[in-house]
Amino acid sequence: MEHLPAVLLFVLTPVVLLVCARRSCSARRGSLLRRAAWLPLTVLCVHALSFALVHAVPGGPFDDDRPLAAETRAALEARFGLDRPAFEQWLHAVSGMARAEFGPSLAHRDHSVTEVLVAGAPASLLLGALALAWTLALGIPFGLWAALRRGRSADLTISACIALLLALPTFVLTGLLLIPLVFWWKLLPAAGLDQPSAVLLPSLCLGLPFAAQVARLVRSGVAEALQGEWRRTLVAAGLPERAVAFAALRLSLVSVVAFLGNAAAGVLTGSLVVEQIFAIPGLGAHFVESALNRDFTLALGMVVLYTALAYVLNWAADLMLPVVDPRVELS
Amino acid sequence: MHSLRLPLIALATVLALLLWCFSLTGTAPADLVIGNGPDPRSLDPAQAQSVADARVLASLFEGLVIPDPLSGTPAAAMAQHWTESQDGLRWSFTLRPGLKWSDGRAIDAPDIAWSMLRFLKPATGARMADLLDAVIGAEDCRRGRGPASAVAIEAPDASTLIFRLRERHPCFLKLLAQFPLYPVPRHVYEKHGAAWTSAQHFVSNGPFRLVHWRLRDRIRVERNPHWRDAAQLPLGSIDWRCIDSPATLLNLYVAGALDIAMDVPLSAIPALLASPGSAPGSDLRRHPRLGTFFLRMNVAQPGFAHSAVRRALSLVVDRDLLCSQLLRGGEEPAWSFTPTGMHCGALPYSALRASPLSLDEARAELRIGLQAQGMSTLPAFELLHTTDPLDSSVAEWLQHRYTILGVTCKTVALDAQSLRTRMADGDYAMARSSWMADYDDASNYLECFESSSGANRTGWSHAPYDALLREARSLAGADAERAAKLRAAEALLLHEGPIVPLFHYCSRSLVQPYVRGFEPNPLEWLNPAALRVQR
Numbered sequence: 001m002e003h004l005p006a007v008l009l010f011v012l013t014p015v016v017l018l019v020c021a022r023r024s025c026s027a028r029r030g031s032l033l034r035r036a037a038w039l040p041l042t043v044l045c046v047h048a049l050s051f052a053l054v055h056a057v058p059g060g061p062f063d064d065d066r067p068l069a070a071e072t073r074a075a076l077e078a079r080f081g082l083d084r085p086a087f088e089q090w091l092h093a094v095s096g097m098a099r100a101e102f103g104p105s106l107a108h109r110d111h112s113v114t115e116v117l118v119a120g121a122p123a124s125l126l127l128g129a130l131a132l133a134w135t136l137a138l139g140i141p142f143g144l145w146a147a148l149r150r151g152r153s154a155d156l157t158i159s160a161c162i163a164l165l166l167a168l169p170t171f172v173l174t175g176l177l178l179i180p181l182v183f184w185w186k187l188l189p190a191a192g193l194d195q196p197s198a199v200l201l202p203s204l205c206l207g208l209p210f211a212a213q214v215a216r217l218v219r220s221g222v223a224e225a226l227q228g229e230w231r232r233t234l235v236a237a238g239l240p241e242r243a244v245a246f247a248a249l250r251l252s253l254v255s256v257v258a259f260l261g262n263a264a265a266g267v268l269t270g271s272l273v274v275e276q277i278f279a280i281p282g283l284g285a286h287f288v289e290s291a292l293n294r295d296f297t298l299a300l301g302m303v304v305l306y307t308a309l310a311y312v313l314n315w316a317a318d319l320m321l322p323v324v325d326p327r328v329e330l331s
Numbered sequence: 332m333h334s335l336r337l338p339l340i341a342l343a344t345v346l347a348l349l350l351w352c353f354s355l356t357g358t359a360p361a362d363l364v365i366g367n368g369p370d371p372r373s374l375d376p377a378q379a380q381s382v383a384d385a386r387v388l389a390s391l392f393e394g395l396v397i398p399d400p401l402s403g404t405p406a407a408a409m410a411q412h413w414t415e416s417q418d419g420l421r422w423s424f425t426l427r428p429g430l431k432w433s434d435g436r437a438i439d440a441p442d443i444a445w446s447m448l449r450f451l452k453p454a455t456g457a458r459m460a461d462l463l464d465a466v467i468g469a470e471d472c473r474r475g476r477g478p479a480s481a482v483a484i485e486a487p488d489a490s491t492l493i494f495r496l497r498e499r500h501p502c503f504l505k506l507l508a509q510f511p512l513y514p515v516p517r518h519v520y521e522k523h524g525a526a527w528t529s530a531q532h533f534v535s536n537g538p539f540r541l542v543h544w545r546l547r548d549r550i551r552v553e554r555n556p557h558w559r560d561a562a563q564l565p566l567g568s569i570d571w572r573c574i575d576s577p578a579t580l581l582n583l584y585v586a587g588a589l590d591i592a593m594d595v596p597l598s599a600i601p602a603l604l605a606s607p608g609s610a611p612g613s614d615l616r617r618h619p620r621l622g623t624f625f626l627r628m629n630v631a632q633p634g635f636a637h638s639a640v641r642r643a644l645s646l647v648v649d650r651d652l653l654c655s656q657l658l659r660g661g662e663e664p665a666w667s668f669t670p671t672g673m674h675c676g677a678l679p680y681s682a683l684r685a686s687p688l689s690l691d692e693a694r695a696e697l698r699i700g701l702q703a704q705g706m707s708t709l710p711a712f713e714l715l716h717t718t719d720p721l722d723s724s725v726a727e728w729l730q731h732r733y734t735i736l737g738v739t740c741k742t743v744a745l746d747a748q749s750l751r752t753r754m755a756d757g758d759y760a761m762a763r764s765s766w767m768a769d770y771d772d773a774s775n776y777l778e779c780f781e782s783s784s785g786a787n788r789t790g791w792s793h794a795p796y797d798a799l800l801r802e803a804r805s806l807a808g809a810d811a812e813r814a815a816k817l818r819a820a821e822a823l824l825l826h827e828g829p830i831v832p833l834f835h836y837c838s839r840s841l842v843q844p845y846v847r848g849f850e851p852n853p854l855e856w857l858n859p860a861a862l863r864v865q866r
Contacts, residue, residue, distance in 0.1 A: 059748035064458065067755065067785035071475045072460055075453035108546065109373035110528040119546045182586060190586035191579050279574045281548035292746045
């Protein structure tokens with residue numbers, strides 16, 4: 001009975017979904033069902049691989065400068081189930097995962113993994129959502145502006161900024177923004193989440209490199225569209241320049257939307273440095289520290305969460321593609 | 332309109348999510364905000380680990396005795412007074428009347444005895460369970476070889492607690508002041524099990540009680556109205572900010588969001604010292620800490636078996652240069668393993684210094700050591716260190732330093748757990764290490780390198796050294812004689828041993844001028860009940 005939820009989630013659900021997909025008359029519905037069927041299977045595979053990796057690295061969660069007595073170590077291993085054979089531990093972990101229970105954290109002894117994830121999720125989601133908002137709010141207009149003024153000083157300036165933002169490590173970029181905005185002009189709080197404005201600067205620091213990538217995509221997409229036969233036809237048909245530009249922008253958004261799936265996952269998983277510098281109580285730091293601390297359960301919980309998020313966000317981006325460009329078909 | 336329904340629902344969901352996230356921001360500041368360090372491993376005293384954990388626990392709990400912030404000697408806390416028998420084998424503590432847990436329930440001696448026994452049981456997983464080894468039956472109990480009932484901790488009545496020791500211990504009172512021995516509420520533990528540390532169940536006996544703990548953010552504590560001296564507590568609440576980056580602590584301190592920052596980045600020290608008259612430079616507090624940064628050498632590795640080779644690798648290191656040019660944070664060059672300011676019982680302990688720098692002597696020692704092993708050159712070896720920036724720069728500095736001897740040393744950066752594993756497995760030649768005193772006694776340092784010590788991890792076993800430490804233990808109560816034995820043992824360790832002490836740590840904190848009651852302390856102990864704010 002312990003493994004029933006896992007069997008239901010990782011075996012029966014994908015089979016049922018795949019059968020339904022095969023019988024579906026609509027290609028779109030079939031595609032959706034197939035994507036849904038692959039989600040639990042992908043998570044299961046990533047979980048198995050991660051489980052093998054975290055148990056293969058040297059060191060354990062109870063290693064310390066002050067070595068534990070053998071009896072204490074054995075008691076701790078029994079308490080956290082680390083004394084069982086590896087396959088049994090994995091089965092137990094999979095069963096727990098199906099019930100959204102990842103067990104106790106080995107480094108945060110007073111918290112379960114689920115508690116750690118729930119505690120860190122709001123800050124990470126808030127930071128990630130605002131970073132994506134900065135990504136779009138800055139990336140699209142500046143990319144469009146550069147494309148419309150291709151070869152001129154505005155284009156060169158924006159291209160230089162894009163190159164700079166892509167080249168600068170996050171901690172350097174953060175320092176460059178932190179010093180004037182926080183310490184010289186005292187416009188924003190230095191760190192923490194004690195007031196809503198505290199999230200503006202970290203989200204900007206996190207979003208700027210992604211905004212640069214979006215600006216580059218938009219710039220090249222719009223510039224390419226404006227150079228083709230397509231533009232001449234629209235202008236000949238009497239459309240004003242602004243309408244032509246927006247039509248070209250809409251075309252370039254296909255690559256932006258495709259990029260956003262990965263960007264969203266990157267924003268969530270790549271927030272370690274920003275979270276540390278700004279003391280944001282999110283999940284980013286747990287992702288790295290759980291591995292360094294050999295907190296096997298938390299590391300697996302983080303991997304599962306990020307895998308599911310990356311899958312869903314990429315899926316959402318794919319679903320958005322036909323909305324942006326009706327010529328795109330899901331298959 | 333129909334086609335817009337899905338995007339609108341999605342938009343509304345995202346907005347609701349953002350509103351929920353925003354609602355979690357915004358916390359009114361406490362009376363005092365302390366930038367402490369990473370989240371405690373646990374609020375269960377037996378499970379806690381670091382000095383930062385200990386500071387938080389000191390606000391929530393108190394033991395029978397607590398270290399005096401100025402002198403470090405144990406002072407009365409839960410215990411009103413105590414007596415030691417003539418032979419030092421029986422300690423009797425009398426509790427203050429009217430002690431209560433933070434939920435208002437009375438604390439009695441059997442509660443404390445139960446808590447000590449729980450600490451000893453292997454199932455508790457206490458990291459420092461050997462603290463009570465001096466008590467009869469305690470070692471057998473923690474090793475699962477004897478019952479808890481055989482441990483000689485007795486509570487003959489509600490206010491008396493008696494410890495019977497198997498041998499006189501020179502620092503028993505200092506041991507009892509350690510944070511892992513803070514009492515745990517039996518009634519809560521028996522009801523909730525391991526979940527007793529969750530905020531909704533948490534009960535403690537210290538000056539403050541837990542309000543909430545947001546991981547990677549803060550632990551909020553407020554005045555415990557049931558504490559023995561609650562009316563005299565100057566502060567109503569404290570926020571322990573759980574921030575592991577010293578740079579972020581400095582940013583928050585400069586921005587005025589912290590009243591105390593318990594750590595300052597090493598790289599910021601020169602700038603802070605350059606402006607001693609204005610904040611934050613004027614707020615910098617530096618004081619020696621009972622901690623040593625040193626190198627361990629594995630005597631089983633080719634070339635390292637002979638003490639002359641190890642001595643050569645120590646002699647060539649110019650500690651003064653290391654501290655004045657590389658570290659520049661106030662660290663003290665380490666010419667001994669035990670730090671300056673250490674005690675032996677009640678007496679100050681002054682260690683014998685290792686030989687001062689002598690390059691010619693180092694070369695001669697290396698030659699002698701290699702010849703004795705039939706070698707002409709020392710094989711190239713690896714120096715393992717962690718990825719911490721300080722470790723990396725020290726390792727690179729040493730790598731350069733060892734070229735003076737014509738020795739090839741390759742630095743290898745590892746994460747802390749991998750480094751510990753390699754050391755535990757004996758899979759290293761030289762590795763960075765550190766030791767922080769649990770309590771202020773030289774024996775706490777020197778016993779690390781006893782043959783039987785789990786903290787040794789060098790393969791070095793020296794019978795005369797072990798004998799000196801045994802003799803020192805037998806001299807409990809005669810501090811001067813014990814100090815002489817320990818000094819002799821340390822001289823042996825520095826001459827024969829497998830270590831290269833590099834520097835003694837220095838505590839660096841920033842304290843706002845309106846904060847009172849912050850006393851510099853070699854153990855980085857903080858007495859939260861004494862802290863107050865006078866703006």
